[in-house]
Amino acid sequence: MYFTGDFARDDAAFCAALHLDKNYDLGHRTLQFGPRRAALFFVEAFLNSALAEKILAGFLTLEEADFAAAPTAEAFSKTQVPHTEVRVCENAATATVEMLAGMAVLLIEGYTACLLLDLRDYPMRSVSEPEDDRVLRGAHDGFCEAVKQNVSLIRRRVRTPDFCVEKFTVGSRSHTDVVLCYVQGVADERLVAELRTKLSAIDIPSLSMGQESLTECLVKTQKWNPLPKVRTTERPDRAAASVLEGKLIVMVDNSPVAMVLPTGIFDFMQDTNEYYFPPCTGTFLRAVRFGIFIGALLLIPTWYMLVENPSLLPVALEPLRIKESVALPLFWQILLVEWIVDGLKLASLNTPSALSNAFGIIGALILGEFAVSARILIPDVLLYMAFVSVSGFVQPSFQLGYAFKVFRLMLIVLIALIGPWGLPLGLLLMLLCIAFTHTVTSTSYLYPLVPLDPPSLLRLFVRRSIHRDNC
16 A cells, blocks of 8 residues: 555545554644645654654744645655654555554655654663673673664674664564674675575564564474574673674564574583683683583482492492482482472562562472471482582573483483483483584584584683684
8 A cells, every 4th residue: 555645545544554543552643734734643652752843843834835845755854854864655554564663654745655753762671781691890781672772782882884783574463673783794694694584584473572483483493402592692792792703693672682693502601701800710710610510410310320220339439329218219309309499490480579589598498308307308319409400500591501401301311211321322312412403594503513613612611812803
């Protein structure tokens, strides 16, 4: 549907398309610009009223000679509209989508196109540090739900004209804004073209869950694979560092999360805190995190295998032998405590913030003490599970932590079913799962191990100091 230039007809058709008789939050104001009629359409919650009044005040004094000097909407926008962000649109359907995104639509009698004025003032929270990615030193700002504001936070740190931001619209009903950010000449052009093609080809009604819905549209479906396919961040400094290293950043409007692509499993092991400390300290922190994370995966399965097979216990590990007997088998004790720990996490998540810390500590103490006193659990299980639970928060990716929790449970189940061979079999299955994980782009999930890139692999374990080729 296109505008015809018949004001009464265009105004009525646009009102009908917007269902103004049912939508109380949509505004429609009829005005008189000298000898011509005009209509302004807007979303009340998005309109900057002071700016709108200032722009429209200049139109009220126009005369027929002014319109005669601007026979088209394009000419009018160039000679009579002082606003910096104005576009001309001839398609009424496109104008409807733009208006619902916050643009103000101005119809003027005699023109076969409308003016799109950016008079938006989005309601959004302040730029504050994200809850799950804090640092002791460094910047304390974070992304919010407005994608335009998020792009500006990155551009503030990357002041080069080679920093490109491409916009896409995804969702036949939601028309969600999605932006692709990269540094031209640094990012791989093949990956940029591949991701651009995938974003343009998405055909779904809406991105109901923001970046997670977008990830499922971009990645080949792997229903039984718990590994995360995309690394996310809410920190502008981390996103800026990634884009300068050649990564691609994808952001979705209404979400404070930026997706960093391409993503391999080793990318999840990096933490922002390491780069706000000297290289020596950063390397030590990285070694601690790697060691504890591997321990969290193997500690309980290895202990369970040794306890269930006493012949495998060397003399040095004799203290690990269970000296108490309870009615519940050790296998079910481990699964029960795993289940309880996750229950406490969910309960703390849904508990008001003023009570969540106290609830988690008291709940763990009461349940643990009661279970030992009632001879349901042995203290060893609680001790090892406490270490594993704390270790889950050592690495920064919450998704990766739960993926390895699934692998840990798989190891325990396999050991219970087939004995000591369950541990190497489970590790083999885990490695195969990692090797066959699909990424958003065509890169390997195991890079820089596969294909082997020794300098990049070394940087995973050693925090390098900054220089020309290292951001």
